[in-house]
Every structure is written in structure tokens, then in C-alpha cells.
Amino acid sequence: AKRINIAIDGPAGAGKSTVARNVARRFGYLYIDTGAMYRTVTLAALRHGIDVRDEARLEKLVAELDIGLEPGDPVQHVYLNGEDVTEAIRSREVTQSVSAVAAAEAVRLRLAELQRDLAAGKGVVMDGRDIGSHVLPSAELKVFLTASVEQRALRRYKEIGDRQGIPLETLEREIAERDRMDEQRKISPLVRAEDAVLLDSTRLSIDEVVDIIANFGRTKL
Ligand code: C5P
Numbered sequence: 001a002k003r004i005n006i007a008i009d010g011p012a013g014a015g016k017s018t019v020a021r022n023v024a025r026r027f028g029y030l031y032i033d034t035g036a037m038y039r040t041v042t043l044a045a046l047r048h049g050i051d052v053r054d055e056a057r058l059e060k061l062v063a064e065l066d067i068g069l070e071p072g073d074p075v076q077h078v079y080l081n082g083e084d085v086t087e088a089i090r091s092r093e094v095t096q097s098v099s100a101v102a103a104a105e106a107v108r109l110r111l112a113e114l115q116r117d118l119a120a121g122k123g124v125v126m127d128g129r130d131i132g133s134h135v136l137p138s139a140e141l142k143v144f145l146t147a148s149v150e151q152r153a154l155r156r157y158k159e160i161g162d163r164q165g166i167p168l169e170t171l172e173r174e175i176a177e178r179d180r181m182d183e184q185r186k187i188s189p190l191v192r193a194e195d196a197v198l199l200d201s202t203r204l205s206i207d208e209v210v211d212i213i214a215n216f217g218r219t220k221l
Pocket of ligand 1: 012013034035036038039098099100102127128129130131178182
């Protein structure tokens with residue numbers, strides 16, 4: 001059977017990872033979370049005490065790092081020089097610094113290369129910010145998944161905010177700031193590819209979004 005690549009991009013908290021994981025399951029494909037890779041570089045930078053705006057040091061760091069992705073369902077594991085950092089990359093500290101690290105050209109060049117290698121054999125569902133527009137411009141299906149910032153903050157709040165004691169307004173502000181940085185960076189910013197399907201999930205359930213994408217996907221097989 002023909003195998004395709006599916007790119008799912010969009011702003012923070014739009015539900016990309018849950019949706020992408022479920023779409024991958026439907027097709028029997030590999031789900032690859034590219035945000036996890038940017039988070040891993042960010043974790044390494046923080047541990048080394050590197051200023052996240054110091055591009056020269058980030059360039060050196062990313063050249064020396066060994067990032068391992070082990071696709072898995074329900075959890076993709078990520079390794080930093082052999083250490084399982086799957087949990088560590090979800091910290092608040094990493095979340096607050098990742099967009100600055102992701103703006104560095106050397107970081108983007110290296111991670112995009114890894115991502116293209118992972119997708120070379122087809123049969124992947126990859127989520128991120130620049131997958132359809134930059135990393136996999138010839139992906140057979142591209143989706144740009146959005147939702148209102150209020151809705152995205154609320155979802156994130158239900159996921160972590162409640163437990164970690166972070167107020168809803170704080171989450172909303174942080175999400176809006178991360179979007180702004182991702183949209184405004186010079187190298188491969190967050191943007192909808194011209195040929196991406198625009199899907200607003202504000203009033204849709206996860207299952208409805210997954211169904212819509214899976215139906216589009218089937219038309220490409
Ligand atoms: O998807 P997630 O929210 O974990 O991504 C974390 C950050 O990594 C994003 O806010 C963005 O700065 C960066 N990123 C990126 N390009 C991608 C995926 C993530 O710049 N393809």
C-alpha cells in the first residue's frame with residue numbers, strides 16, 4: 001500500500017500532539033513530536049548554563065548533542081546523550097525558554113535534518129511549527145490546527161495548571177508570548193503553508209478532529 005507523510009502544524013496548545021498520535025494510530029504510522037526535539041536542546045542549554053540568546057554557544061552545543069527519538073505509543077521517548085529526558089523536557093523552565101532556543105538558525109538546521117531523515121521512508125505523522133512549510137514541503141497532507149487562545153489556555157490548564165497551581169491567565173499570557181515568538185522569528189517561523197488544510201478545533205472534540213484529518217488522509221492514499 002502507498003504510504004504518505006502527514007504534517008500537523010499550529011500554535012501552542014492546539015491539541016496537535018494528541019491529534020497527531022491518534023491519526024498515526026489509525027494509519028499504523030509513526031508519530032513524531034518535533035517540539036520534543038527543540039525542548040531537548042533547550043534542556044541541555046539550561047543544564048550547561050548557556051544563555052538561550054547566545055547563538056554561538058547554541059551552535060556548538062547542538063553540534064555536540066546526541067538526540068535520540070524512540071517513537072512509541074502512547075509515549076514517544078526522547079534521549080539526551082543516552083539519558084531518558086521524556087519527563088524533564090516538559091518542565092515549566094524548558095517551556096519558557098524553548099522559543100528563544102528554537103529561533104537559533106544552527107539549532108533549526110540540525111533538527112530539520114534529523115526530522116527529514118526520520119520521515120524519509122514515509123508513513124510518519126509529524127507535528128510542529130514548520131513541518132508543512134519548511135521541513136517536509138512535499139508531505140502529501142498538511143494540516144494547520146488552531147483554536148482560540150482562550151480555549152488553548154483552558155485545555156493546558158486542565159492538563160497541568162490545576163495540578164501545578166498556575167493561574168489560567170498566566171498560562172494564557174505564556175501561550176500568547178510563545179506564539180508571538182514562533183510567528184516572528186526570522187528562520188522558518190510558525191506559518192500556515194499555502195497548501196495546508198486550516199482546521200479550527202475551538203468547538204471540536206479530539207475525536208472529531210482526528211476523523212476529519214483521517215478522512216483527508218485517506219483521499220491521498
Ligand atoms: O510543540 P511544543 O509546544 O512542545 O513545542 C515547543 C516549542 O518548540 C515551540 O514553541 C517552538 O518554539 C519550538 N518548535 C519549533 N518548530 C517545531 C516544533 C517546535 O520551533 N517544528
